[in-house]
Amino acid sequence: MRTSGVLAAVCALIVAGASAAAEGDLTLGVPTALGTIEGQDSLRSAQLAAQEINAAGGVEVGGKKRRLEIVSIDTREAEAGIPVFDALAAMEKLIAEKKPVAIVVGAFRSEVLLSAMDMIAKVKIPYLCTIGMSPDFEKKIAGDYEKYKYNFRLGLSAPYLVGNLGRMLEFVKKKHGADKVYFVHQDVAWAKGTVGGLSKAMAAGGWKVVGSDAYPTGARDFSPSLTKAKAAAAQVLVPVFDMPESGVLVKQVRSMKLPALVAGFISPAAPATAWATFSGEIDGLVNFLFEPGSIPLATPRSQHFTDAYAKAYGEATRAKLSGHGPGPSYDAVFVLADAIRRAGNTQAEAVVAALEKTDAEGAIGKIVFNKTHQVIYGEDPKQAAVSLAFQWRAGKRRLVYPESVAEGALELPGK
């Protein structure tokens, strides 16, 4: 009896000790599609940032140093057949059980992101998303600031992608005289938004849009678009896909001998390992990296992220870094930690006010939020965050956009 009483007391002390330790940590939630390469890389990047902050003593909150703890949940939202409410239920579970002080990385799909914003409006914690790209994110904040002010985005948004793609293709038009473009894209919100905006802008800029097709997620045959693009003598094919099956498109462009420049975003063609994966069939393809990370900027912060990632997870894992998510996810944790430090507490209102005043150098360039809480993207990493475009040439990813970081000019196929 006596022994069991002592044991119970010891157990109670252990539990109390554990609770005290848990209370000391600041929990950050990562609810995202962990089955995707973007989701996995983003989680690793956020964990890396938390480890670095903890190694330096933690986050200073009101004079006390507190460690960061990352907790994650797989929302599975990128898988076919998973509805938005399932992804939201996973996020709700994480918030209810782990009680994070903030969310980083967040939704993978724009459809989930837009719905998650409403959940965040109820639970009132900062939400720093890095993957979902829909322009409606900013529209919602502009429409009801008080309700949606807890949401911030560090990743590239569809309107910025439209601007960057448009400027790069304008260069192709001026230098190479191309003026016929064909769009192929995934039938999801961010890709539709991107192509819709780009199509209008390019038509206004003198381009002839000879076709535009949407493919359901999981599509494996792109012959309809490639046949029509070839028949219409399209000089540029703009693909916008973040599904693994778009690897079929890369190979089919080559096998159907489409004599056009392929310039857009195909997620499987982004990593450094893609040349080997596609046995060199991607030579000449121009792909966007939505944010630096897979290829670092020539800035100390960006280089540090890439080196630290390779050290933490191995060079082979770093070489597979995706083109969307890792850089801003790493930065998001630092930006949040800095905002909590400046706020002096973890109260959402104070942290949001501090986040709005962010002015920092990150792995993706300079980090400043606009009035609708989107990090401003531009063409010079000293003045804004940047996204990069590279062209596959002889096994190497050569930066061709923006001009401030370009390693050479974009070349047309066969050159």
Next chain:
Amino acid sequence: MKVLIVSTLVYGLVQSATLMLTALGFSLTFGLSGVANFAHGGLYLLSGFLAWGLVNRLGFTFPLAAAATVLLVALLGAAVYRLVLRPVRGIVLSEVISTFALGVALVEGFRWRGFTTYDFSLPPLWPGEVEIAGVSLDMQRLGIVGAGLVLPLALWAFTHHTRVGLALRGMAQDESTALAMGIDSDWAATLSLSLGAALSAVAAVLLLPLGIISINTGYEVLLVALAVTVLGGLESTAGMMLGSLLIGFAVVITGNFVGPHLSEVVYLGALVLVLGLKPSGLLGRSKEIEERV
């Protein structure tokens, strides 16, 4: 316009052959043993990663890796019957649950082990391209069309003109009579599971070189196999072939003349329409027989 019509014919055939190969293993197993092998997609995915591993980790040439994969997955199919299905043989719901659980375990196991990167790509068995009336087609797709024609014919010859094939059909048609004739029920079911698994591996090594191997393929393949088989008539291989042609051409015609975004609607619409008019599928007779009884 001429190019678009030729392209529709060529890629309609490719799409049909793709569907046919995807569904053949599932259809054959069900037709011969009455087991709906819901691990079909998991076995397809496993075959892809196995072939990739043999090429990239053990240095096999791709043709050798493909042959070894088909053999190994055939053995696995037999093991699946012996270890997973035999204890629940005859209890249809348990058969479905246990094979479905195995399929999910395979797919999610790969996801858990990190097979989600974009690195997994298989080389084509037949490199190069051909030109057909102004339409470019790669040799791999041509090979897929060839396999889509040859394999069902070979299987028809096997099940109609060999002693083993006739024994399997006998078991499928009337198990009690087949047992009375000395045909071992377990042996027949093991063989049909093994053959079905081998065919899923054949489909994997032929189809996966067209793109990269992605985890979700495991689920998509099962759904396609189910749709095509149900459309054609569950127990009818000829119906499955007809269903593949119907869906294959419907998808490509929609893509070429309406828009690829509607191709899935058309294919699911065709499924609903056919089942509404003919509940047993195009060439299936189970519902009619049931009603007659």
